[in-house]
Amino acid sequence: MLHGTTEDAARWGQDQGRAQAAVIAEMAVAPALDEADLSRGLTTEQRFRLQRATDLAIYNDSVLRLRVRGFNGQVVFSDDGSTAGGVSINDPAFRSASAGHTEVTLLAAPETPGGQVIRVLQPIVASASGEAQGVLELYLPYAQIAARLHEQTTVTYWRLGLGLGALYLVLGLISWSTTRSLRRYAQRQAHEALHDALTGLPNRAAFHERAREAVAQDGEPGAVVLVDLDRFKEVNDTLGHHAGDELLAVVADRLRSGLRPADTLARLGGDEFALILPRSDAAAVRGLLDELSADLAREVVLDGVPVSVEASFGVALYPEHGHEVEELLRRADAAMYHGKRGSSDIVVYAGENMAHPTQWLVVQAELRHALTRDELVLHYQPKVDLRSGEIVAVEALVRWQHPQRGLLPPSEFLPAVEQSGLIEPLTAWVLRRALADQAMWTATGRSWAVSVNVSARNLEKPGFTDFVSGLLAEHGTAPHRLLLEVTETALAADARCAAQAVIDLTARGIGISVDDFGTGYTSMSQLRGLPIAEVKIDRTFVRDVLDAPPSQAIVRAVIALAHGLGSRVTAEGVESPEVAGWLAQAGCDEAQGYLYSRPVPWREVGTYEITGAAQ
Template structure:
């Protein structure tokens, strides 16, 4: 509708421009026509004069001059000369090719006239008469000097009666203009039609060029306006268009509505792993899926990168949550991109208007805060619920406090046991970091690890966890427990030069055998596939340190990457485990992962076990180890033995 309105406005503007151009171009074409017509009229008059001059020259040369041979006009004409002249000119007078004819001396005396009169005619003081007396022919047009009316061509021409070339007087002729005018009219009429036709064709061509140019300019302007307000990749409204529509929606709202921000999870990994072309294709798929899940009055926009936004008018919190849950489920439908099966995950943050504000910037900030709150929590869809929702801008404070926490030794490690599904014994523990905040109490990793990941703090934090885990392992080894310990490391750790040497140095300093340390790397970290990270994994396995692939099935690891590495353990993500006793698809996925891991020579550990039925199904399916609340929550290592690993945790 927005574009149709713009198109109608553009069409009206184009029509106005064309009419303006048509009128404006008519003026110079009309002026050109007037100039050309004036020129034609001037040429016609000149042609008429030329015709009169030629006709007068014939009369003078053929009739008058022979009759006046040896005549001296200053002395008058003899009777014989007058008779010859009368006889020579009678035919011209009779045929009406001459209206008046006078022969005059240089003094102006009329020595002969066709009607016998000696009065009238051109004054001797007239410049034309004097010019003719000097030997020049003068032609002019004027009203007839007799009662018959009309126009005549007056010719004043010197009379040269003999071969001497000397003029003896002036011949004053009045020639009828009707015949000349008829021939002239015939010629000018044809010229006028040609001129009119030519100018009309010129105007029509210019009009067509104008119309075509105007339409092209209108289309270009529409395309420019459309491109200025839309995303080139997805065709969705862009950030500028979103802000414009959002301001209008909020200002005109008579019912509650919502502003929603959507951010794709791990989109960078798709770009880094499969290439930017795959990332663009994924964005197009996301746009299509979101578009099909919206109502007619809703607006979807792409703000840039992997960030989208929604305007949901006439929607309360229940409607917003239900719609966003459906969109999240629609996005999660698996697709295959460049031969790799992917499941799209996104975080949704919503702010309601007017409840959470009426200014667009304020609503966007609160939707942004809700979205990032969801990224750090367990829900993909979060509606703003007050200023206590942390925001990425507050992570600067978290990072500053975390630096002090490392210096003041405020971090603690809790351990979750890993149980052998056949024997029921604890065979290892996973170290999980917590922050004993002096004011906020014990904080889970979701409250500070994202801030550490986005800064250089992840490296000293990982170093602290490794040192403390190896120290704790030495303590429980002294009590007779031979558990191995698993420590989570990030992609940034693997990419840091010298990380493998640093780990080897720590093992040597604590007197720990390398095989008793297992470094857990998320599947997405392996999917980055940088040379340095891959070489670090190879160097670690070369000294005997085990490598575990965490959250398997949720990332984008290729089989070639796993084939090229010595993987000690593959951990099945909890999303495939929680409904494995009921969902055939989850069962097929888990069995496939177990077969794949065993084929690679790796053991399999399932995460998130909360029921004995799930544990039993996994045992029968061939899974090696398990961890979850069924056995124990993460606790300090000294408390792990207080749990009986025979069923649900006490």
């Protein structure tokens, strides 16, 4: 910009010099010469007129030096009277001026104000004839132009400074705003990377980081707790995922409000939460979790539907149960799943006897091979008529002849099977083997019916009724000689689907038994609408029926209820003749338990002495 300003000033000075020289040549010099022949010199009159015509310009310093020269280079007039000096005749500029062209040059002149002068070589043209007479050599001051250049340069500097200052200010504001936005974005990204979007709680990564810090505090006891909501899938399936999200937010708020400032609550994913409870022993942890569980149990209304929130808590204490976060999480997980399979919602890790879900993967993989290698066996426990003392039916109970661990009871593998798709092929295998064994004992003259346990997943599977009917036809077994035992929990899992399956099965003549009655969630309205053949009283009410009036009242009520619904009643876990006698007097129809026989292969059923018949 400054370079351009300087060049503009030089061009303006040259233009000014050209114009000024043209005026002097046309208005002063040419008239004074009166078409003189400059090669012969000037007359006194011509010199006088020329001196008078140029005095004013010289006096006002508008012209620094003035010479009139012939085409031969001779100086015929100068303002100082000298006849020497000036531009050489061989100078291209002089030759160009002699040819009729104006030549303007900016020359350095340190001794003059402004440090430069403008030299103009202007052809002198006679006014009358229009012919060239000679060359006018002018030296004009550059100070005025330099001053103007300085003024323009100063103004340009100010404009440039103010413009750059404004630009820098704008860029600074943009940079500050952008930096702040980027910082906020980075903070938001960092927060989102470590927090759950739905609840705002720390996520799995943040939980692991905080758990490592808590466990690293030497000598300070604490606990890692896993929290898993019970039957959360039912809320999603019934009310929709938006209701599930709302429930998760409510659970997060309730858990957060019940914790201490030093505690940490995180959402690991789905319906699973985790707690870090530093500086807490087992008693303090249990007390806190009891309060949280009670707070969670408060009813919440989702889409107009009241829902009770229940959760399972698995606790691993540090350093007692481990020093590494992963180890503590595995053990808390094992405790939590142990609680889901039991009756307690808060379980503290109690050793390796608690099966861990990761072990279930191994069990499931091995069991798939067991089905193909025929490692499973069925044992049968008889059901005895309490009036006659005779065996009227047997219950099929599966066992696993493990190649390394020996004969395994159902508790060692059924929990893992029920959480996978293996329950369907396992149930199919049990049904086939039970019906095959039944055909064999029928051939020996024994007319026992057989009971087979089925799960909720079996009832929910489309085509299950047709599959069972097909097996009965395949083995030539009358439908009334097969009884399918279903737990209360299975009936409550999907009431509509389960009820329809029960109705379809009984329509084919297959009996349905409600197992473990009194420990599940079956409502009276469900039983009233279902054609149930048998109700089995759970062993928890039977074992202390002689000494516990509440158990006696429950057993009598169940017997009356079942008979009122047209169902027979079977008591489980009968181990003494006294209990058998009490049950017979109370009106119970059948019983099974160690009093009569442990589960054994069908060929050994009946070899035990039956001692529990009513007298």
